[in-house]
Amino acid sequence: MTAENTAAEPMAPLFEVRGGCFSYGDGDVLCDINFCVGEPDILCVLGANGAGKTTLLKCMLGLQKWKRGASYLRGRRVESIRAKEFWSSVGYVPQAKLSSFAYTVGEMVLLGRNSHIGGLSMPKERDREAARGAMELAGVSDLSGRLCSRISGGEYQLVLIARALAAEPRLLVLDEPESNLDFKNQKRVLSTISTLCKERGIAAILNTHYPEHAMDIAQRALLLLPDRSAIYGSAANVLNEENLKRAFEIDVYIHRFKIGGRAYASILPVDGEEKRQTERLREMETRIAQIGIIVEDPDAAEKINKLLHEYSEFIIGRMGMPYRERNISIISVIIDAPNEKISALSGKLGMFPGVSAKTVYSKL
Ligand SMILES: Nc1ncnc2c1ncn2[C@@H]1O[C@H](COP(=O)(O)OP(=O)(O)OP(=O)(O)O)[C@@H](O)[C@H]1O
Numbered sequence: 127m128t129a130e131n132t133a134a135e136p137m138a139p140l141f142e143v144r145g146g147c148f149s150y151g152d153g154d155v156l157c158d159i160n161f162c163v164g165e166p167d168i169l170c171v172l173g174a175n176g177a178g179k180t181t182l183l184k185c186m187l188g189l190q191k192w193k194r195g196a197s198y199l200r201g202r203r204v205e206s207i208r209a210k211e212f213w214s215s216v217g218y219v220p221q222a223k224l225s226s227f228a229y230t231v232g233e234m235v236l237l238g239r240n241s242h243i244g245g246l247s248m249p250k251e252r253d254r255e256a257a258r259g260a261m262e263l264a265g266v267s268d269l270s271g272r273l274c275s276r277i278s279g280g281e282y283q284l285v286l287i288a289r290a291l292a293a294e295p296r297l298l299v300l301d302e303p304e305s306n307l308d309f310k311n312q313k314r315v316l317s318t319i320s321t322l323c324k325e326r327g328i329a330a331i332l333n334t335h336y337p338e339h340a341m342d343i344a345q346r347a348l349l350l351l352p353d354r355s356a357i358y359g360s361a362a363n364v365l366n367e368e369n370l371k372r373a374f375e376i377d378v379y380i381h382r383f384k385i386g387g388r389a390y391a392s393i394l395p396v397d398g399e400e401k402r403q404t405e406r407l408r409e410m411e412t413r414i415a416q417i418g419i420i421v422e423d424p425d426a427a428e429k430i431n432k433l434l435h436e437y438s439e440f441i442i443g444r445m446g447m448p449y450r451e452r453n454i455s456i457i458s459v460i461i462d463a464p465n466e467k468i469s470a471l472s473g474k475l476g477m478f479p480g481v482s483a484k485t486v487y488s489k490l
Pocket residue numbers: 150155173174175176177178179180181182
């Protein structure tokens with residue numbers, strides 16, 4: 127065993143894959159995969175059917191062997207870590223298929239303590255306490271005495287999350303946790319994962335078929351492409367229309383909007399005619415923009431103030447600076463608003479005599 131395999135690197139991220147390549151036979155399934163995740167981040171893995179999401183998850187967890195490259199937990203190669211130690215840091219949540227187990231929910235969650243309980247030992251009070259805590263966190267305490275075969279799919283998914291949490295992991299790995307659930311239960315499962323990561327300071331990696339879910343809860347995204355490479359980065363940067371089209375081979379329209387100050391996005395796969403029609407909707411999308419204003423006529427200042435006041439609910443930052451040598455003022459306004467509002471404000475500013483205004487839009 128080399129020193130590199132055993133010693134944790136200082137400040138190593140919680141989990142990392144470097145240069146991961148895998149094939150079942152001749153052709154590559156995954157090619158040069160790189161990503162890392164730290165606490166309390168959520169990373170979503172997305173890609174079309176057959177893109178390699180499940181395979182990636184297996185390689186990450188050491189259930190399949192990378193052909194090239196490796197996975198690292200706190201800087202240590204995963205294959206050099208003993209299984210019991212690995213599974214006490216990593217909680218795996220499989221897809222919730224209807225359970226036929228004759229276990230109660232409480233017993234099922236207690237099974238999550240296996241990595242902490244010796245081979246022939248019985249669970250101790252400490253284990254029962256951890257299982258109770260995990261059920262509370264996942265919001266399934268009330269189901270404790272019910273049989274797993276007699277609860278709903280959404281409830282069972284939360285039970286599986288509780289079972290993984292019972293081991294008190296630092297990283298949760300979830301395989302399509304919201305598939306097979308109705309949208310109320312999808313929301314419940316996703317917000318449970320998001321809250322857990324924030325409150326417990328743990329990280330999560332999850333496969334999903336829903337880019338909207340990734341945009342909603344993930345800080346990072348890994349998008350698997352048909353050519354077997356991947357795009358990795360912040361969810362906001364990776365999940366744009368161009369990249370989603372590359373991954374899913376269909377045009378995509380992303381509609382961004384705000385409710386109660388929180389940003390949301392809805393994503394629509396569109397074909398030719400629909401694509402043209404969505405162009406009109408762009409006017410209602412919210413964007414972040416900076417409007418740079420040069421005021422050469424001192425009398426215009428008051429009119430500008432009045433106008434900016436009308437848009438105050440959208441203005442998130444404002445800065446003004448006189449440049450006395452030339453007797454002008456420079457104002458910078460940052461605005462988070464629907465496109466139509468931004469262009470209207472920018473247009474009105476440009477109409478004032480002695481005022482020049484230029485708008486720069488963010489890519490998001
Ligand atoms: N055991 C196997 N032997 C050979 N090829 C396999 C095996 N498992 C999967 N594959 C192939 O590897 C590729 C990736 O499969 P994988 O199941 O990882 O994709 P996925 O992104 O999870 O798909 P889906 O979204 O449909 O679940 C596919 O082309 C699949 O046919």
